Amino acid sequence: MKTSRRTFLITSVGVASTIALGTRSALADAPKVDENDPTAQALGYKNDASKVDKAKFAKYAAGQDCGNCQFYQGKASDAFAPCPMFSSKLVASKGWCSAYVKKA
Known part of the structure; x- marks a missing residue:
């Protein structure tokens, strides 16, 4: 044929x-990352970046969130996307963790 x-x-x-x-x-x-997950706790992950313990994570600065991190594997407009820091579980775009690195 x-x-x-x-x-x-x-x-x-x-x-x-x-x-x-x-x-x-x-x-x-x-699955979405649970804030009580051991990896999430070790990295200080929060679903809402405004709730980060600024005393414990002095690296945090306003405006930093998963949606503009180089590890976020989705569009900034996606509510949730995979992150390699959490074995590709979904993190919130408005979330934050101490592995944050500003997207180039």
Whole structure:
């Protein structure tokens, strides 16, 4: 059976769309980081950066949040996205932890 270029392109777009939707769905199913998680406690993670203990984490500065950290693996507009600091569990865009590094 001979495949035309048009058939190949249509099939490729369909497969790419399915993969993209499947990946997006898998991210939506990923667990969110619990502030009581041992790693979260060690890194001082808070779902809301305004609740960071500034006495304990002097590195924190207003305006720092997961959404503008280089480790945040989503768009700043995403409410939650994976973070490698937490085994790719989802962190809040408005969250913060001591591993924060400003996105370049």
